[in-house]
Amino acid sequence: MVSLNKNYKNIKESYLFSDIASKVAAFSEKNPDVKIIRMGIGDVTRPLCKSVISEMTKGVKEMGEPETFHGYGPEQGYGFIKEPIKEYYKEHGVELLLDEIFISDGAKSDLGNILDLFSGDNTVLIPDPVYPVYVDTNIMDGRKIIFADSNEENGFLPLPDDSIKADLIYICSPNNPTGAVYNREQLKKWVDYANNNGSIILFDAAYEAFISGDYPKSIYEIEGAKTCAIEFCSLSKTAGFTGTRMGYTVVPKNLKAEDMSLNKMWLRRQTTKFNGVSYIVQKGGLGVFTPEGRKQISENIDYYKENAKIITDCMDELGIFYTGGKNSPYVWLKCPENMESWEFFDLLLKKAGVVGTPGSGFGSNGKNFFRLTAFSTRENTVEAMERFKKLVSSL
Numbered sequence: 539m540v541s542l543n544k545n546y547k548n549i550k551e552s553y554l555f556s557d558i559a560s561k562v563a564a565f566s567e568k569n570p571d572v573k574i575i576r577m578g579i580g581d582v583t584r585p586l587c588k589s590v591i592s593e594m595t596k597g598v599k600e601m602g603e604p605e606t607f608h609g610y611g612p613e614q615g616y617g618f619i620k621e622p623i624k625e626y627y628k629e630h631g632v633e634l635l636l637d638e639i640f641i642s643d644g645a646k647s648d649l650g651n652i653l654d655l656f657s658g659d660n661t662v663l664i665p666d667p668v669y670p671v672y673v674d675t676n677i678m679d680g681r682k683i684i685f686a687d688s689n690e691e692n693g694f695l696p697l698p699d700d701s702i703k704a705d706l707i708y709i710c711s712p713n714n715p716t717g718a719v720y721n722r723e724q725l726k727k728w729v730d731y732a733n734n735n736g737s738i739i740l741f742d743a744a745y746e747a748f749i750s751g752d753y754p755k756s757i758y759e760i761e762g763a764k765t766c767a768i769e770f771c772s773l774s775k776t777a778g779f780t781g782t783r784m785g786y787t788v789v790p791k792n793l794k795a796e797d798m799s800l801n802k803m804w805l806r807r808q809t810t811k812f813n814g815v816s817y818i819v820q821k822g823g824l825g826v827f828t829p830e831g832r833k834q835i836s837e838n839i840d841y842y843k844e845n846a847k848i849i850t851d852c853m854d855e856l857g858i859f860y861t862g863g864k865n866s867p868y869v870w871l872k873c874p875e876n877m878e879s880w881e882f883f884d885l886l887l888k889k890a891g892v893v894g895t896p897g898s899g900f901g902s903n904g905k906n907f908f909r910l911t912a913f914s915t916r917e918n919t920v921e922a923m924e925r926f927k928k929l930v931s932s933l
């Protein structure tokens with residue numbers, strides 16, 4: 539009889555977004571007149587920009603003509619999209635080779651798939667709170683997980699210390715859910731730790747496009763990172779590709795462990811298990827990197843960042859501690875009156891009709907915190923913050 543991967547029994551059911559949805563549904567059934575404003579789920583709302591649609595449309599037309607039809611493409615992506623990504627990295631001082639860039643159908647898949655390269659014996663360090671994918675994918679493989687406390691004391695930016703014994707280290711900067719972003723000195727500490735201990739950093743740069751200050755957008759801006767880090771990025775939050783699906787993963791040629799090249803292993807893995815991202819979608823991705831595309835996506839990002847500013851202005855006015863909102867679409871705030879995150883969720887829904895995400899859904903250190911996203915419309919963000927202010931002032 540077949541035997542199964544029993545690690546799946548150890549994955550906690552994720553009730554976070556379904557619990558939120560059912561609480562919201564129950565509330566709106568009882569209060570049909572209340573206009574609910576959703577600032578919970580981390581999905582974008584602005585449509586794809588014109589430049590993406592224009593390139594993608596060209597791709598669609600090419601697919602309908604015998605001379606320009608494309609069948610299977612290179613598993614690791616077409617040169618026409620890897621070139622502009624290479625140029626993009628060059629803008630922030632990072633030199634990459636084309637075959638260090640692998641085009642993917644998004645960061646989530648690659649963050650999970652990369653674990654094919656590592657044995658189940660490795661110990662994994664994951665910040666708490668964090669994007670739940672890191673935890674669940676490692677539980678599926680039965681790896682031992684240790685957590686790095688991310689909390690108010692360290693500004694939600696944990697740093698390495700010698701007591702940590704970890705082989706794989708996840709870093710997400712700017713972070714989901716906290717919006718906190720590491721500076722160069724802090725990231726250098728992680729890079730040095732990894733190089734000294736033979737660990738590998740899995741760096742999630744999904745929100746790099748939201749960085750405007752002098753913070754590293756790529757871990758490869760830090761000296762020594764090419765011998766210890768793999769970087770994952772995505773057009774999902776950068777250019778609204780959450781439903782279109784394209785990302786990229788960088789595996790440096792110099793990254794080695796046990797005398798094996800991780801770049802070669804990843805190439806072998808991808809050519810074996812993946813047949814590449816749709817030609818049409820890669821054409822659309824090209825539209826992100828043209829001069830017009832760059833301008834258009836930055837308009838969308840500025841729109842979200844202005845929403846984030848409306849949220850953080852409200853927190854400043856109320857004197858509420860928060861992280862994020864400046865180089866991130868997320869504002870991570872401390873629940874007023876030391877409330878537990880689900881308690882504040884219920885109160886905010888019932889008294890203000892505003893939906894956010896309880897911090898405890900991202901890890902135990904989120905117990906008294908709450909995530910609001912800037913991915914809403916301007917009108918809704920303004921109205922939500924007016925209601926928030928009224929509620930919190932009355933407590």
Ligand SMILES: *Cc1c(COP(=O)(O)O)cnc(C)c1O
Nearest residue numbers: 644645646669714744772774785
């Ligand atoms: C949204 C998000 C991603 C992007 O995932 P895709 O699969 O590319 O849509 C990756 N990491 C984090 C932390 C995210 O929040």
